[in-house]
Amino acid sequence: MSFLAENIRYLRTQLNKSQQTVASSLLITRGRYAKYEDGASEPPLEILVRISRFFHVSIDLLLSVDLRKVPLNEIIQLPDNRIVFPIKVNEHGNNCIEIIPHKAQMGYLSSYSDPEYIENLSTLSIPFLRNGKFRAFPTEGDSMPPHQNGSFIIAQYVENLNDLKCGRTYIWVTRNEGITYKRLKAVEENALLLCADNPIYAPYSIELQELIEVWEYSCSIATEEFEQGILSPDSAQLMFLMEELKNDVQQIKKKLL
Structure with missing residues (x-):
């Protein structure tokens, strides 16, 4: 129709x-x-x-x-106007964050541009997440500790790929892989190099033309209790944290200059 x-x-x-x-x-x-x-x-x-x-x-x-x-006066438009994101708020003026449940992940790939599909999703509101469009995505596997299988990543929609920052984590929605949560390692000519925080997984590239949406990490919700020792970093994790700390210090120095 x-x-x-x-x-x-x-x-x-x-x-x-x-x-x-x-x-x-x-x-x-x-x-x-x-x-x-x-x-x-x-x-x-x-x-x-x-x-x-x-x-x-x-x-x-x-x-x-x-x-x-679709409330056309309250939308974020994606590149080339592919789809629109209504920004809804509750009675307290807080953003309504749509929750993509585990069982609806595959359906999201075919219905992300359908207002009725989005309207029927459950929502939550977090007072400190106000400016921008946010959505909650489920995580799977052990590639991004300490986020356990079943956790939800609440992320903000990235309107411009030029705003992507190496070292930050994002929800990537692609035609081939679907929904995945990975860290941006490097920006290549026509692709992005992503990596998992778990060192047993090798970095890999995704072509820019495969991207549907990108959402930047804002916060997370754990749905299961952490197991004892899960946050004990090994040497590889310590090296990663030190590198991240070094990058943060460099960014602070640049802002102060």
Whole structure:
């Protein structure tokens, strides 16, 4: 089912534009444009591209998402307007953080742009997480101690890849691997080098074109009690912590200069 007719009618009224104004911008007649809004006919690809550029909304969104359900004045837009993130708050003004449950991880990859899917997720609010869009993702495996299997990483959406910082941890949503939590080791020409904090796992690269979303670590929630000794660092972990401390000191020095 395409939402095109409803979406372009809704967007035009939101902009307070007449059908003639939009049609003139698209270089077509008003009657032809009216048929698109009525659903009597569908625009060819060339006109669809013009419509997308006029409203500054991607073709994917125009066709597959009911924009009437999205608060357009309270959204973060991803690159190329692929999807939109409504920023919802509770009665106390705190952000509503959507929780991606373990059983819904695979569904997230196919439904992350569906407002109805996001609206049906459970939410939580943390008072000190206010500015930005946050989401809670489950972790699996032992690659990122001390976060145990079953913990949740609450992370903030990264709007611009230029804001990524080597040494920081992120939730990476990719077409091939799905959802993974790893540390950014290096930025390559057309890829990113990621590494686990557990030294038994080797670093690996992901191509930029495979990225769907990136979320920067903000805090975590442990759902199970830590086992005794789990936080006892071995030599490899100590070396990693020392390197991280050195990087932090260098960043502080740069800010003071």
